Amino acid sequence: xxxxxxxxxxxxxxxxxxxxxxxxxxxxxxxxxxxxxxxxxxxxxxxxxxxxxxxxxxxxxxxxxxxxxxxxxxxxxxxxxxxxxxxxxxxxxxxxxxxxxxxxxxxxxxxxxxxxxxxxxxxxxxxxxxxxxxxxxxxxxxxxxxxxxxxxxxxxxxxxxxxxxxxxxxxxxxxxxxxxxxxxxxxxxxxxxxxxxxxxxxxxxxxxxxxxxxxxx
Amino acid sequence: xxxxxxxxxxxxxxxxxxxxxxxxxxxxxxxxxxxxxxxxxxxxxxxxxxxxxxxxxxxxxxxxxxxxxxxxxxxxxxxxxxxxxxxxxxxxxxxxxxxxxxxxxxxxxxxxxxxxxxxxxxxxxxxxxxxxxxxxxxxxxxxxxxxxxxxxxxxxxxxxxxxxxxxxxxxxxxxxxxxxxxxxxxxxxxxxxxxxxxxxxxxxxxxxxxxxxxxxxxxx
Numbered sequence: 001x002x003x004x005x006x007x008x009x010x011x012x013x014x015x016x017x018x019x020x021x022x023x024x025x026x027x028x029x030x031x032x033x034x035x036x037x038x039x040x041x042x043x044x045x046x047x048x049x050x051x052x053x054x055x056x057x058x059x060x061x062x063x064x065x066x067x068x069x070x071x072x073x074x075x076x077x078x079x080x081x082x083x084x085x086x087x088x089x090x091x092x093x094x095x096x097x098x099x100x101x102x103x104x105x106x107x108x109x110x111x112x113x114x115x116x117x118x119x120x121x122x123x124x125x126x127x128x129x130x131x132x133x134x135x136x137x138x139x140x141x142x143x144x145x146x147x148x149x150x151x152x153x154x155x156x157x158x159x160x161x162x163x164x165x166x167x168x169x170x171x172x173x174x175x176x177x178x179x180x181x182x183x184x185x186x187x188x189x190x191x192x193x194x195x196x197x198x199x200x201x202x203x204x205x206x207x208x209x210x211x212x213x214x215x216x217x
Numbered sequence: 218x219x220x221x222x223x224x225x226x227x228x229x230x231x232x233x234x235x236x237x238x239x240x241x242x243x244x245x246x247x248x249x250x251x252x253x254x255x256x257x258x259x260x261x262x263x264x265x266x267x268x269x270x271x272x273x274x275x276x277x278x279x280x281x282x283x284x285x286x287x288x289x290x291x292x293x294x295x296x297x298x299x300x301x302x303x304x305x306x307x308x309x310x311x312x313x314x315x316x317x318x319x320x321x322x323x324x325x326x327x328x329x330x331x332x333x334x335x336x337x338x339x340x341x342x343x344x345x346x347x348x349x350x351x352x353x354x355x356x357x358x359x360x361x362x363x364x365x366x367x368x369x370x371x372x373x374x375x376x377x378x379x380x381x382x383x384x385x386x387x388x389x390x391x392x393x394x395x396x397x398x399x400x401x402x403x404x405x406x407x408x409x410x411x412x413x414x415x416x417x418x419x420x421x422x423x424x425x426x427x428x429x430x431x432x433x434x435x436x437x
Contacts, residue, residue: 064380159285184299198283
């Protein structure tokens with residue numbers, strides 16, 4: 001029988017973790033783009049897109065990410081789109097992330113005092129000028145800490161991609177646990193590796209948040 | 218290519234779906250009841266407890282908050298038997314959900330505790346209330362009231378997260394959808410319906426908890 005050392009387990013997990021990182025980045029960047037578009041639609045005047053964007057956010061925040069992954073995976077196959085599991089999990093995670101980001105950013109825009117809107121309107125700035133020069137620069141500053149914080153949620157979300165067969169850290173952990181018969185060690189290592197990925201980001205988000213609060217005083 | 222969707226084939230299995238909904242709500246209710254107690258205790262420890270307790274509690278909170286739920290669940294279900302602790306799927310699920318809500322709840326409730334005006338505690342002390350009385354009667358109720366919306370959101374996140382428990386064969390809603398799709402091969406329809414039920418549950422539970430909070434949890 002082949003013996004697996006702790007180093008064998010770790011080596012394979014570290015190799016698989018790169019797919020977790022890559023998938024997280026895709027979801028985060030894609031989610032950022034879609035989220036930004038949704039935010040602009042949401043702020044658009046006349047407010048014809050407010051209700052649809054609200055429904056979108058409610059849908060993705062009110063249903064399990066696992067179901068979204070299943071629907072993306074089986075849905076694409078059902079409609080004859082033969083794509084790799086990469087595409088279907090990237091799509092689901094991108095849409096999921098975009099719903100959270102657009103909601104976070106909307107909150108940041110709403111935190112800008114109403115007088116800023118009124119003052120810029122009275123200066124005859126157009127919507128795009130208002131956004132570019134007045135609202136977004138201020139909203140951007142307060143949006144950074146929660147946005148960084150969401151990255152942790154996205155990284156943890158990618159673990160669910162393992163359920164539809166995407167081989168990343170959790171899936172690799174499952175497979176290694178099955179061949180080594182050491183589920184305790186393997187899942188403890190998997191957990192610690194997620195922790196090693198997420199905890200620094202959490203700390204950084206907290207640091208940014210404190211910095212923003214101090215400068216607002 | 219035409220795709221025919223047959224939702225009735227899935228809905229015909231409604232007793233299965235109903236069982237799943239009951240399991241999902243049951244898991245959530247137990248995790249909520251114990252999780253809030255854990256969170257209140259842990260929040261007390263972190264805000265005013267002794268250091269030798271505060272450090273392990275902080276480690277628990279950070280460890281749970283920075284690892285995926287599915288890994289926590291697998292660790293409890295597949296990992297612990299190596300130590301001779303064998304948990305049934307529902308027990309492992311409830312434990313994982315409770316630990317999860319406890320950790321997130323700790324941070325939420327702690328924020329509420331920290332917002333207590335200093336003068337209120339001093340006034341309570343001058344009335345010779347004990348430390349326990351001050352915490353349970355003066356500090357905690359307004360703190361819970363303040364953070365209740367955030368706590369409700371977290372409870373809903375935990376409920377939606379419980380879909381993962383189907384992966385270890387806990388018979389909750391996503392597991393029911395999985396079983397139904399295995400019998401009639403209407404996989405997409407089964408998950409659409411399960412997803413819509415989750416959405417309805419999320420909206421309904423939020424309403425219910427917003428209603429119940431002021432009446433049963435922190436008083437008017």
